Amino acid sequence: MAVASASIAQPAPAARYGARLEGFDYPHPVRTFAFASQDQPLEMAYLDVAPARPNGRTVVLLHGKNFCAATWGATIAALAGAGYRVIAPDQIGFCKSSKPPRYQYSFAQLAGNTHALLEQLGIERATIVGHSMGGMLAARYALQYPQATERLLLVNPIGLEDWNAEGVPWRSLDAWHAREQKTTFDSLRDYQRIVYYGGDWKPAYEQWVQMLGGMYAGDGGTAVAWSQALTSDMVFNQPVIYEFPRITAPTTLLIGQKDRTAIGKDLAPPDVAKRLGDYPALGKRAAAAIPGATLVEFEDLGHSPQVEAPARFNAALVSALE
Incomplete structure (x- = not known):
């Protein structure tokens, strides 16, 4: 009995995945969009899920920095069940998509890549x-392609405050990279929990x-850490709230x-760090800044309501769409 109890108590082996998340299964078949960008061939992985009873509308789901298209699994099922065609890409630099070592990351570029994918699909x-982070990208997409944007929904987007303007010190790309190289399963878990x-x-x-830690731990961990550093620099230095x-x-x-998400909070002076990431206030401020915006608040949920309470979140999402 003692031996059996000890074996049950052992934690599951840590995952190890490839640089493009090889070995981690998505809830739907993964397709690939091949295109050229910044003088190099790239591949964007994406999910394209058709509904049983189409309503003629398409929803595009943009993941966050510590997330992938697979994280939207329950939401994809709910939307497809409600009649929507669902497109969920992995952005360049993330998850199952290419991770070019030399790429000028910008939200405008990622929006352009996404728009090219939708054009390829005839959407x-x-x-x-x-x-x-996908909220910052979604806002940039709506600004860049207003005629192609039917509606905009932002789910706990980061970038509802300009961290640099709030007093968070600038961090070099080398410093971002050094920070990413220290990422472990435990550091990811502790950060997300808190x-x-x-x-x-x-x-x-x-x-x-x-899913995320397995990429850092795998043979492609060096490429993953560098891509994450490049995109962290993009997130910090390209605020969209002013628009x-x-x-x-x-x-x-x-x-x-x-x-309570706030990029660079670990470098901020204590008085600055204390006031950052106040989403109850930030959500209201963003809703007031965007013409005619509607605010839906989940009092007991955090950064990922679609993960914490899928049924409740998906009901709110479909209601907003309709």
Whole structure:
């Protein structure tokens, strides 16, 4: 009995995946969009899920920095069940897509890549949903391609404050890289538990820690860390909030109130760090800045309401779409 109990108590082996997340299964077949960008061939992985009873509308799901298209699994099922065609790409530099070592990352470039994918698929107009970093990208997409944006939905987007303007010190690309190289399963789990989920943790969250941590731990970990450093630099230095008043698409913000995400908080002076990532205030401020925006608040949820309470979040999302 003692031997059996000890074996049960052992943690599961840490995952090891390839630089393009080889070995991690997605909930739907992964397709690849091959294109040229910045004088090099690239491949963008994506999911394209058709509904049983199409309503003629398409929803594009944009993942966050610590997430992938697979994280949208429950949301994809809910949207497809409601009649929507769903496109969920992995952005260049992330997950199952190419990770070029030399690439000028910008939200405008990622929006352009996404728009090229939709054009390739014959999709002229779609609803754009962005979570976390994907929220910054979704906002840029709506600004850059207003005629192609039917609606805009932002799910706990980061970038609702300009961290540099708030007093967070600048960090060099080399410093971002050094920080990324220290990433472990434990550091990912601790960060997400404290910042994303208000100190709570559920076993269901572990798969996403394994997904991300497995790329760092795998043979392609060097390429992953460098890509993450490049995109961290993009996130910190390319605020989009100043352009919120120019968004013309009907917009809904879905905000978990327990979220405290703020990029660079670890470098900020204590008085600055204390006030950063106040999503109850940030959500209201963003809704006031975007013309006609609607704010949906989840009092008991954090950074990833679609992960914490899928049924409740998906019901709110479909309601906003309709």
